[in-house]
Amino acid sequence: ASSVQVDTSNMEFSNIVDSTQMVELPLIGRNFTGLELTLPGVQAATGAERIGGNSVNGAQQQQSEYLINGADTNDITLNTQVISPVLDAIGEFNLISGPLNAEYDRNSGGIISASIKSGTKTYHGDAFEFYRDTFLNTNNFFQKHISGPQPAVSPYHQNIVGGTVGGPVAPFLPILKNKLFIFGAFQAQPSRVPQGAGSVNVYTTANLAGNFSGDVSASSPNTFSTNPIPSTISIPGCTTGQTWVSCLGATGKNGIVPATAFNSVTKALATKYVPPPNNGTTGYTFNETTTTTNYQEDGRVDFNPSPKDQLTFVGIYVFTNVANTIPFSGASLPDFGDGSVSHIQQYTFDYVRQLSTTAVNDFGIHWTRFNFKSGTPQRDELPSASGFSITPQDPASATLPRLVVSGFFALGGTSNGPQPRIDQVYQIEDNFSKTMGRHALKFGFDGRKFSVWNIFDAQNSGQYSFNTSPNPYSTGDASLDFLLGIPGSYGQGTGSIIQADALLTYFYGQDTWKFTKDLTLNYGVGYSIDTPLRNHQHNGEAVPCFVLGESSNIFPNSPQDLVFPGDPGCRNSGQATIHHTEVGPRIGFSWAPDLGKISGGQGKFSIRGGFGIYYDRTEEESALQTLSTPPFGFTSNGAGDFGGVPQLVNPWADINGGLTTPGNVASEANRF
Numbered sequence: 001a002s003s004v005q006v007d008t009s010n011m012e013f014s015n016i017v018d019s020t021q022m023v024e025l026p027l028i029g030r031n032f033t034g035l036e037l038t039l040p041g042v043q044a045a046t047g048a049e050r051i052g053g054n055s056v057n058g059a060q061q062q063q064s065e066y067l068i069n070g071a072d073t074n075d076i077t078l079n080t081q082v083i084s085p086v087l088d089a090i091g092e093f094n095l096i097s098g099p100l101n102a103e104y105d106r107n108s109g110g111i112i113s114a115s116i117k118s119g120t121k122t123y124h125g126d127a128f129e130f131y132r133d134t135f136l137n138t139n140n141f142f143q144k145h146i147s148g149p150q151p152a153v154s155p156y157h158q159n160i161v162g163g164t165v166g167g168p169v170a171p172f173l174p175i176l177k178n179k180l181f182i183f184g185a186f187q188a189q190p191s192r193v194p195q196g197a198g199s200v201n202v203y204t205t206a207n208l209a210g211n212f213s214g215d216v217s218a219s220s221p222n223t224f225s226t227n228p229i230p231s232t233i234s235i236p237g238c239t240t241g242q243t244w245v246s247c248l249g250a251t252g253k254n255g256i257v258p259a260t261a262f263n264s265v266t267k268a269l270a271t272k273y274v275p276p277p278n279n280g281t282t283g284y285t286f287n288e289t290t291t292t293t294n295y296q297e298d299g300r301v302d303f304n305p306s307p308k309d310q311l312t313f314v315g316i317y318v319f320t321n322v323a324n325t326i327p328f329s330g331a332s333l334p335d336f337g338d339g340s341v342s343h344i345q346q347y348t349f350d351y352v353r354q355l356s357t358t359a360v361n362d363f364g365i366h367w368t369r370f371n372f373k374s375g376t377p378q379r380d381e382l383p384s385a386s387g388f389s390i391t392p393q394d395p396a397s398a399t400l401p402r403l404v405v406s407g408f409f410a411l412g413g414t415s416n417g418p419q420p421r422i423d424q425v426y427q428i429e430d431n432f433s434k435t436m437g438r439h440a441l442k443f444g445f446d447g448r449k450f451s452v453w454n455i456f457d458a459q460n461s462g463q464y465s466f467n468t469s470p471n472p473y474s475t476g477d478a479s480l481d482f483l484l485g486i487p488g489s490y491g492q493g494t495g496s497i498i499q500a501d502a503l504l505t506y507f508y509g510q511d512t513w514k515f516t517k518d519l520t521l522n523y524g525v526g527y528s529i530d531t532p533l534r535n536h537q538h539n540g541e542a543v544p545c546f547v548l549g550e551s552s553n554i555f556p557n558s559p560q561d562l563v564f565p566g567d568p569g570c571r572n573s574g575q576a577t578i579h580h581t582e583v584g585p586r587i588g589f590s591w592a593p594d595l596g597k598i599s600g601g602q603g604k605f606s607i608r609g610g611f612g613i614y615y616d617r618t619e620e621e622s623a624l625q626t627l628s629t630p631p632f633g634f635t636s637n638g639a640g641d642f643g644g645v646p647q648l649v650n651p652w653a654d655i656n657g658g659l660t661t662p663g664n665v666a667s668e669a670n671r672f
Contacts, residue, residue, distance in 0.1 A: 007590070007606065008520070008590055008592035008603055008606045009512065009514070009520045009590055009592075010101075010512065010520070010522060010590055010608075011098065011099045011101070011522040011588025011589060011590055011608050011609065011610040012096055012097070012098045012099055012100055012101055012522075012588075012610070013040075013041075013095075013096065013097045013098040013608075014094055014095075014096055015039040015040070015094065015095040015096075015097070016092055016093075016094045017032075017035050017038075017039075017092060017093055017094075017095075018091070018092045019088075019090060019091055019092060019117065021035075022035060022087055022090060022093075023087065023088060025038070027087070030086075030087045030130065030160055031084045031087075032084060032085070032087055032090055032093055032114060033053075033054065033066075033081060033084065033112065035093075036054045036056075036095055036110075036112065037054065039095050041056055041057040041097055041110075042054050042055070042056055042095070042110070043055045045061055053080055053081070054110075055109075056095070056097050056109045056110030057097050057098070057109070057110070059108060059109030059110070060109065061080070061109075062078065062079035062080060062616075062619070063079075063107050063108050063109030063616055064107060064109040064110045064111070064112060065104070065106050065107035065109070065110075065111050065112070066081045066082075066083075066112050066114075067111065067112070067113040067114070068083060068085060068113075068114050068115070068116070068314070068316070068346065068348075069114075069115050069116060069312070069314045069348045069350065069364075069366075070113075070348065070350065070364050070366065070429065071314075071346055071348045071364075071366035071367075071368060071425075071427060072106070072366065072368060072425045072427050072448060073346065073368065074106075074107075074617075075370060075423060076423045076425065076450045076452055076502075076617075076619070076620050077421065077423060077452065077454070077619065077620045077621050078619055078621060079107070079616075079617060079619050081112075082344060082368070082370050082423075083316060083318060083344055083346055083368075085114065085116060085185075085296070085298050085316060086162060086164070086185040086186070086187040086296055086298050088126055088128060088162070088163075088164045088185060088187075089116055089117055089164055089183070089185035089298040090114050090115070090116065090117065091115045091116065091117040091118070092114070092115060093112060093113060093114035093115070094111075094112075094113045094114075095110055095111070095112055096110065096111040096112075096113065097109075097110045097111075098608065098610065099522075099586065099588045099608075099609070099610025099611060099612050100586065100612060100614070101510050101522060101524060101586060102508040102509065102510040102524030102525055102526040102584065102586045103431065103442060103444060103508055103510060103524075103526075105446055105504070105506040105508070105526055105528055105584075105615075106448075106504065106506075106616075106617050107614070107616055107617065108614030108615070108616050116183070116298055116300045116314050116316075117164070117166060117183050117300065118166070118181055118183055118300055118302045118312075119166035119167050119168060119169075119181030119182045119183040119300070119301075119302060120166065120167065120168075120181065121167075121168055121171075121178060121181075122167060122168075123165070123166070123167030123168075124165075124166055124167060125163060125164045125165035125166060126163060126164055127162070127163035128160075128161070128162060128163065129159070129160065129161040130158075130159070130160040130161075131158070131159050131160075132156060132157075132158040132159075133156065133157050133158075134153055134154075134155055134156045134157070137156075152287065153287075154193075154194035154197070154287040154288075154289070155192055155193075155194070155287070155289060156192075156193050156194060157190075157191060157192045157193070158189070158190075158191040158192075158193060159188075159189070159190055159191070160187065160188075160189045161187070161188055161189075162185065162186050162187030162188060162296075163185070163186060164183070164184065164185040164186075165183070165184055165185075166181070166182060166183030166184065166300075167181065167182070167183075168180065168181055168182075169181065169182050178304070179303060179304045179305065180301075180302070180303050180304075181301070181302045181303075182299070182300070182301050182302075183299065183300045183301075184297070184298065184299045184300075185296075185297070185298040185299070186295070186296070186297055186298075187295065187296045188294070188295040189292070189294040189295070189296075190292065190293055190294070191290075191291070191292045191294075192289055192290070192291045192292075193289065193290055193292075194287065194288065194289060194290070195288035195289055195290040195324055195325055195326060196288045196326070197285070197287070197288070198284075198285060198286040198287065198288045198325075198326065198332065198333070198334075199279070199283065199284070199285045200283075200284055200332050200333060200408060200409040201282045201283060201284070201407060201408045201409065201479075202274050202275060202276065202277055202282060202283075202284045202408065202409060203270060203274055203276075203282070203479065204276075204277060204281065204282060205276065207479065207483075208259075208267075208270065208271070208483075209259060210256055210257040210258060210259040210261075210262075211255065211256060211257075212248070212255045212256075212257055212477060212480055213254060213255030213256065214255065215248070215255055215475075215476065215477050215480070216248075216249055216250050216254060216255040221407075222407075222468075222476055222477035222478070222479070222480075223245075223476055223477075224244045224245040224247075224248050224249050224255075224475060224476045224477070225243070225244050225245060225468065225474055225475060225476030226243045226244070226245055227243065227244055227471075227472055227473050227474055227475070227476070228240075228241045228242065228243060228244075228472075228473065229241065229242050229243075229244060229247060229473070230473045230486070230645070230655045230656040230657075231655075231656050231657040231659060232647060232653075232655050232656070232657060233261075233473075233484055233485070233486060233655070234261060235247055235248075235257070235258065235261050236258045236260065236261065237252075237253065237258075238252070238253075244474075244475045244476060245476075248475070257480065257483075257484075261484060262483045262484060262485075263483065263484055263485030263648055263649075264387070265386060265387040265388070265485065265648060265649060266403075266482050266483055266484075266485050266648065267483060268386070268387075269386065269400075269403070269411060270482070270483065273333060273335055273336075273411055274333065274409060274411075275333070284333075284409075286333075286334065287325075288324070288325040288326050288334075289324075289325050290322060290323070290324050290325070291322070291323045292320065292321065292322050292323075293319075293320070293321040294318070294319065294320045294321075295318075295319055296316070296317065296318045296319075297315075297316070297317045298314075298315070298316050299314070299315045299316075300312065300313065300314045300315075301313045307354075308353060308354040308355075309351070309352070309353055309354075310351070310352040311349075311350070311351050311352075312348070312349070312350040312351075312352075313347070313348065313349055313350075314346075314347070314348040314350075315345075315346070315347050315348075316344070316345070316346040316347075317343075317344070317345055318342070318343075318344040319342070319343055319344075320340075320341070320342045320344075321339065321340075321341050322339050322340045322341075323337060323338075323339040323378060324337050324338055324339060325337050327375070327377070327413055327414040328374075328375055328414050328416060328417065329414050329415050329416045330399075330402055330410065330412055330413050330414040330415065331402070331409075331410050331411050331412055331413070332409050332410040333409050333410070333411060336377070336379075336399065336400065336411065336412060336413055337377075337378045337379075338375055338376060338377050338378060338413065338414055338417070339376055339378055340372065340373060340374045340375070340376065341372075341373045341376070342370065342371060342372045342373070343369075343371040344368075344369070344370050344371070345367075345368070345369045346366070346367070346368045346369075347366070347367050348364065348365070348366045349364065349365045349366075350362065350363070350364045350365075351363045351364075358434060358435040358436070359432070359433065359434045359435075360432075360433045361430065361431070361432050361433075362430070362431045362432075362433075363429070363430045364427075364428070364429045364430075365427070365428050366425070366426075366427040366428075366429075367424070367425070367426055367427070368423075368424065368425045368427075369422065369423070369424045370421075370422065370423040370424070371422050372420065372421050372422075372423075373418065373420040374417060374418065374419050374420065374421070375414045375416060375417020375418040375419050376397065376417070376418045376420075377397060377398075377399045377413045377414070377418075379399075380396065380397065380398055380399070381398060381399055381400055382395060382398045383398065383399075383400060383401050383461050383462060386400055387649055388401055388462070388648075388649060389649055389650040389651075389652075389670065390461060390462045390492065390651070390670075390672075391670060391672040392460045392461045392462075392672075393457065393460060393493075393494050393495050393672060394418070394457045394460050394495060397417075397418045397457060397460060398460065398461050399412055399413025399414075399460075399461050400412040400413060400461065401461050401462040401463060401464060402414070402415045402459075402461070402462070402463040402464070403463075403464045403466070403482070403487075404463070404464065404465050404466065405466045405478050405479055405481075405482045406465070406466060406467040406468065406478040407478055407479075408478060408479045408482075412461070412463075413461060415458065415459050415463045415491075416456075416458060417456070417457060417458075417460075418455070418457050418460070419454065419455060419456045419457065420454075420455050421452060421453060421454035421455070421498075422452070422453045422454075423450075423451070423452050423620075424450075424451045424452075425448055425449070425450055425451075426448065426449040426451075427446070427447070427448045427449075428446075428447050429444065429445060429446045429447070430444060430445050431443075431444035432444065438513055438514040438515070439511050439512070439513050439514075440511065440512040440513075441509075441510070441511050442508075442509070442510050442511075442512075442524075443508065443509045443510075444507070444508055445505075445506065445507055446504070446505075446506040446508075447503075447504070447505050447506070448503070448504040449501060449502075449503055449504075450501060450502045450503075450504070450533075450617075450620075451500070451501040452498060452499075452500050452501070452533075452620045453497070453498070453499055454497065454498040454620070454624075455495065455496075455497045456495055456496060456497070456498070456624060456627050457493075457495035458493045458495055458627065458628065458635075459491050459492050459493040459635070460492075460493070460495055461492075462490065462491070462492040462651065463490065463491045463492070464487040464489070464490050464646075464648070464651070465487060465488050465489045465490075466478045466479075466481045466482045466486070466487055466488060467481075467488045467489075468481075468488075469488075470488070471486070471487075471488030471489075471645065472645065472660075473486055473645060473655060473656065474486060474488060485647070485648035485649070486648070486655065487645075487646055487647075487648055487651075487655075488645070489637065489640060489645075489646070490637055490638035490639070490640065490646040490651040491635065491636070491637055491638075492635070492636050492638070492651075492672060493628055493633070493634065493635040493636075494628070494633055494634045494635070494672070495627070495633070496537070496542070496627040496628065496632060496633040497537050497627075498535065498537060498620070498623050498624070498627070499535070499536045499537040500533040500534060500535045500536065500537075500620065500623060501533070501534055501536070502530070502531045502532060502533050502534065502618075503529070503530075503531045504528065504529070504530050504531075504617065505528065505529040505530075506526060506527070506528045506529075507526070507527050507528075508524060508525065508526040508527070509524055509525060510522070510523065510524025510525075510586065511523055511524060518591060518592050518593050518594070519589060519590070519591050519592075520589065520590045520591075520592075521587075521588075521589050522586070522587070522588045522589065522590070522610065523585075523586065523587040523588070524585075524586050524587075525583060525584065525585045525586065526583075526584040526586070527582065527583050527584070528582045528584065528615055529578065529580060529582065530578075530579075530582060530615060530617065531573070531578050532573040532574070532576035532577070532578070532618065533573060533576075533618070533620060533623055534572050534573050535565075535572045535573065535574075535623065536572065537632075538632045540565050540572035541554060541564050541565050541566060541572075541632075542564075542565075542626065542629070542632045542633075543564070543565060543570075543572060543573070543574045543623075543626050544558075544562055544563070544564055544570075544574075544626060544629050545562075545563050545564070545565075545567070545569060545570035545574055545575050546561055546562060546563075547561060547563050547567070547568070547569045547570065548561050549561065550563050550567065550568065550569065551563075552564055552567050553566070553567055554566045554567055555631060558630075558631075574626075582615050583613070584612060584613045584614055584615060585611075585612065585613060586610070586611070586612040586613075587610060587611055587612070588608065588609055588610020588611065588612075589608065589609055589610070590606055590607075590608045591606065591607045591608070592605060592606045592607075593605065593607075634671070636652075636671050636672070638651030638652050639651060639652060639653060639654045639655070639661075639667070639668075641668070642654075642661055642662065642663075642665045642668060643661045643662045643665070644656070644658065644660075644661040644665065644666075650667070650670075652667055652668050652669065652670050652671070653666065653667035654666055654667060
């Protein structure tokens with residue numbers, strides 16, 4: 001906390017953490033926001049929150065605003081923090097909570113405002129290294145009491161190294177002496193840390209030879225089913241339509257499946273990618289790892305051409321390259337890893353002009369760009385290379401189709417990517433402050449343009465599910481279904497793109513009135529015009545709307561009640577509209593009575609209260625829900641589109657030859 005323990009003149013709570021405290025307090029990962037948890041009213045994310053972060057005074061994590069020298073540092077996609085400066089480069093950060101003054105907009109939770117250090121009249125700097133490694137850890141109680149060799153421990157290697165330097169520029173030149181200062185920081189953070197603890201069920205050697213005798217027992221969780229054998233699956237000694245239990249059960253082959261019946265594609269995949277058990281009869285455990293290369297450069301230049309003028313330029317660049325053993329929503333076994341690469345840039349120009357002894361104007365321009373290539377496979381592979389008749393829409397990022405075997409394992413790349421995106425925030429602001437007697441007035445404007453470009457290749461290479469229900473042809477054992485080539489379902493999408501933007505325009509005025517020596521009143525009002533995301537992809541026609549009783553003139557063949565931008569009641573922001581009534585009054589007080597021993601003396605006791613109306617910025621990710629909507633996006637379930645069950649190699653053909661589909665349709669053309 002700052003040296004001023006009790007603020008007796010403001011309704012909001014300011015919790016300042018300075019550079020000395022940040023550097024001296026233990027902080028794993030050296031992200032300054034970790035120190036939020038040392039401040040009152042802050043709680044870490046719980047398991048119910050999917051994005052992590054901290055909650056301030058009970059608000060959602062996404063309702064906090066992050067500022068670096070006044071620049072918007074929230075990711076528009078999720079409203080989360082996008083930049084954490086080098087810790088040694090931060091002069092201080094302030095967590096502002098409680099009833100917020102009118103000058104703060106965009107979010108209703110905590111305001112986390114950090115500032116980069118400036119150069120001073122003398123040269124100063126530091127160098128640092130923080131090292132964490134597996135061999136530095138001692139064994140815990142249970143590890144010490146293991147008989148025999150110690151099990152493998154997930155590797156943990158992290159090295160944070162860097163330094164800072166700052167000072168005057170050309171102080172020997174009279175024209176620049178005490179006027180031009182510079183500060184810079186660099187940090188590198190290579191690491192190789194656990195991604196998680198991998199644990200799946202796999203095949204035994206006997207299974208791969210065709211021995212599934214464990215499924216004969218009625219008490220087995222994978223007991224043979226009464227489903228019929230589909231026409232395209234050939235089991236020597238059994239016939240089409242015969243039930244699996246009569247074919248493979250105790251009265252049939254007694255759980256012995258001829259290996260010649262296995263599908264050649266899935267048998268090859270199982271041999272290549274599915275390891276033998278190493279934990280019990282069918283268990284396989286392994287160490288998932290995440291390898292990261294990260295470096296950051298922070299810089300600041302201050303120029304004071306006169307005692308009344310101060311110009312500041314701040315630049316931040318962050319590069320991160322991440323490689324994961326297990327892909328996001330993909331395989332549960334190694335060999336299908338994915339990764340991400342991000343480039344983050346933020347630039348700020350600020351001009352402070354002292355207009356008089358009682359008036360100051362602060363003008364700022366900011367630009368933040370987040371270039372994030374996410375869900376990129378580490379190894380590209382066309383599905384056809386493994387024998388599948390699948391055509392990805394993005395062949396450059398193709399992988400083996402995702403094959404999910406319920407209760408066992410999954411193979412293949414992510415079904416939610418790649419999804420590269422570029423988020424940008426353009427911001428201009430101006431704040432005017434004026435002191436008039438007991439009144440501290442402040443007026444200002446904040447204008448921001450948010451833009452996002454986001455490709456989302458959902459199910460780019462296709463996805464199969466092998467499950468015992470509701471698959472009408474399952475053997476009763478999903479792992480055997482995989483070897484025989486009997487998927488329960490299939491899905492593939494075209495993917496699509498979002499090209500959207502939104503505008504935030506905010507005006508405010510506020511007054512801090514020293515009503516008496518003990519009582520300060522804070523009051524003000526803000527007015528915002530916050531537009532919904534306007535989608536520009538596909539000529540702005542890609543966002544459907546549901547309007548009862550209306551037919552589309554834009555796409556006459558679309559279903560009744562489904563209309564598109566250009567039709568009445570539908571625009572490129574969907575059915576969201578701009579509200580011109582977002583007025584946010586703020587009023588509060590700070591009362592600091594001197595109650596003698598009860599209050600501890602003058603300035604050591606304060607009672608505050610306030611009321612305000614706030615408006616939160618929406619998230620871009622909600623726009624993803626319309627990506628697969630025809631006619632600009634398309635998702636197919638293969639043979640499921642006409643009531644069938646997909647074959648393995650050609651998912652647009654019914655596994656039962658169309659014998660039970662409506663109209664006895666056996667197949668349709670590949671729609672991709």
